[in-house]
Amino acid sequence: MTERIQTLLRDLEAKHGIEILYACESGSRAWGFASPDSDYDIRFLYRRPMLDAFTISEGSDTIEIPIEDDLDPGGWDIRKALGLLQKSNGALIEWLHSPIVYHANPEFLTDLRNLAAEHLSRKGLANHYRGLAGQFYRNKLTADMPSAKGYLYCLRALLAARFVLEHGKPPPVPFAELIPTAPDDVAEAIDELVAWKADASENQSPGRQVKLDKFIEAKLPGIGAEMDALPGDPTSRAPFNEVLHRWSLWPKSTDTKPVYKSEFTLERVRRSDRLLFEAVSGSRSFGTHHERSDFDLRGIFVAPPSFLGGLESIDQVSDEKSDEVYYEIGRFVSLLLANNPNIIELLFTPKDCIRHRHAAFDLLKPEDFLSKLCRQTFGNYAMSQIRKARGLNKKIVNPQPEQRHPLRHFCHILRGQGSVRLDEWLATEGLDENQLGLVSAPHATNTYAVFHDKAMPTEMRGIFSHKDEGAIVCSSVEKEAEPIAWLTCNLDAFKAHCKAHREYWQWVELRNEERFETNTAHNRGYDSKNLMHTLRLLDQAIEIAKDHHITLPRPNSDWLKRIKSGEFSYDELLRIAEEKHAEMEAAFEASSLPDSPSRERATEILLEIRQQFLTA
Incomplete structure (x- = not known):
């Protein structure tokens, strides 16, 4: 079987153009309680060539292969793996300490094990196992005839969570090393169940295990409370990026240190070593500007390999109002592929609007991107x-008051064939609304009977909630009590007013005053x-x-x-x-245009531009 697995790994490398740095057994075989019919859960970590890692092609950071002849292989790209390791991913940490290893680059494995130990999130790893234990308990052990597999998976996760909380390090992978951490009688029951499962089929049931049920139900709730009391474990990306760069196949550049997302400011992306293109766009490029028109700047920059090969990503950098927007070249090419109008127009920018144009920008030819999209x-x-x-006319001719109308503004007292405003009725009747009580009228939405108990006014809760100004409250009233009036509340109108008020004042805050003045001046609506x-x-x-x-x-x-x-x-x-x-x-x-641009051609262009900036 080991030879078959080794052959499988070599075939995967050839088929996917990858290099497997580590491969191991995961799951029940690694834990030591496999059934005779258990699959071989083969897990591996791999790296891809730079040309694959930097493209916009529809690639994946995961390789999953259908199960065949009991072999269940699956792997992660090292960038994905290190991103998860930074969060102390429990599955990955187990892979790194599996007792069954099929292939390993010793230095790579040492680097990742050291990272896992030195930057462990005790809370994060304990939460992983706590979640697994709860999941197995709910999904596997509440059945009438739970399987041995369900019991052992739940117990292993439960004991692993306790181990992490007590020792502050990853639990041992073999279950046999965890079992002694349970009370003696529980450990004995677990040993018996492991021995029974060794000769049973994958999902066969040993019957209800009362002693194990009591142990799980007693210990599982306490783990959550203990874990929640732990402080968070903030982890720096720097050591994980360093390992990622050391084991990636990306070419060397003149970067002296890794670059992080926070360093991509407008000032930084405008420097010539990263800037591909910069131009004035908008009305000044269309020829529709006037002397007071804004200068809308658009640019394209190229992130260095040290950033692209790290754990962060970036699409663009802009100011608060988006008057100045600079796109990372990967995002820019993706928008070109979508035939985004604002992006396509930049390919035709007039010469007198261009402020900077790197020679590599010439690779972005319109004929490679224009399509019927x-x-x-x-x-x-x-x-x-x-x-x-x-729609603008509605806002111009229907301004909203500075203060939103309260709910009471939409409440009326029914009278004869009409109604009067609630406030007007209260003033006419000389009533204190806080001494009134409402009871919802059955089968009459937003209609209420109004009661007034002069003898016991404190029993009434009033009309409006003191906690929520947009809510009505009801009181408990004797069945024999007679209402003094009927109130109706137009709740739909109140909600519509709140929405219109919010949208209007958001529009006022964000509107371009010059544009607003132009539209009100011509009064065309x-x-x-x-x-x-x-x-x-x-x-x-x-x-x-x-x-x-x-x-x-x-x-x-x-x-x-x-x-x-x-x-x-x-x-x-x-x-x-x-x-x-x-x-x-x-x-x-x-038109003779293609239905859509060629993604393969776009990828070639993107890679060529990135390569021209490698030594920038």
Whole structure:
């Protein structure tokens, strides 16, 4: 069997282009209580070549193979493994200390064992075993005829959790070394069960084990309380990154030390050693700007191998308002593959808007990325937005008060064929609302009988909750009591008001004042800047479909500025948009563009750009 497993490991290396650094047995065989029909749970850690690790291809950090002839192999990439080891992952720590090892690079195994010991999270590892014990107890031992496997898995996890809490180190993997930590009578019962299982099938039941049931039910709750009292175990990423870099196949660079996510500031990514591209974007590249227009900066940077090979990731760096956004090249290429309009447009940035352009940027050619996906991302997105443009008018002509109306504002007392406001009724009747009580009317949603007990006013709870200003409270009232009135609360209107109030003042806080002034000045009832951009997107979509190109600045920038100033009615612009949308649909139907960009080609481009920055 060992020879078969060795052959399997070599075949996996050849098939997946990996190098296995460590392989062992996991589960019941490693624990020492396998059944005759137990599988061989083969677990391994591997490393991939740099060209695989740095791509955007649909790879995985896990290799799982279907069980065949009792062999159940599965492995983790070392980056995934070290990320889990930093969290004191119990399964991985057991692998590293398995008594059955099929293959090991001795130095690699020593490095990981040292990490596990020196940076152990006592709380994290104990919680792993506590969780397993609880899971096996609930899922396996509550049945009428629980299996021996269920008992042993639960007991092993329970004793392992106790070992971690008492000794502050990983428990021994062989179960035989854990059994003596139980009381003598329980240890004897466990030994008997292990001997019985050795000759039984995988899920055969020995019957209910009363002594073991009592032990598990007595000890399991206490572990949680003891573990919860432990402080957290913050762990630095640095030693794990160092081991990861030492055992990765990535090429050496001029990095003198690992780089961490916190170091990627705007100032840092703008430096020439990391910067691939930087330009002014937005209205100034479209030709629709004016003298007060903002300078929206967009850039692309390349993270160094020491970061990419570590345990962190990064997509972009930006300021608070996203006026300045710099994309990591991997994220940028992923957005190009999705034909994101803002990203595609950067490939056509006018020369006078470009502030920095590394020679490697020339590898990002539009013909490798433009596709019929632009039909959706440019054209159909534009049409969805143009119909939303009128929503601004609702906020302009329907401002919300600074203070939200309270719930009482939506409460009325029924009177005759109508109703009066609650506050008006209280004042007219000379009543103190805190001496009133409500009882919910059956079969009448949000309707309440109102009671007033002059003899025992303190028994009444009032109308509104003192803890939640948006809630009504009810009181206990004698069955014979007669209501003095009926109250109805329009709760739906109250919730709608709260939502509108919240959205309005969020909009006020975030709105662009210049844009707001323009829209209120032309008084057309729509967001003219939004309409300008959506019509621009439609024009660009037509250009992409027909010419495989975008012209910047826009040739019709003067017309776009007229739209922005509110010169046209909403209905007129909607008609133009629908005509352009129809033209766009026809253009894409006839277009020779591919349905989507080539992911393989994008990966090649990304790797070539990264390689050009290796010595930067």
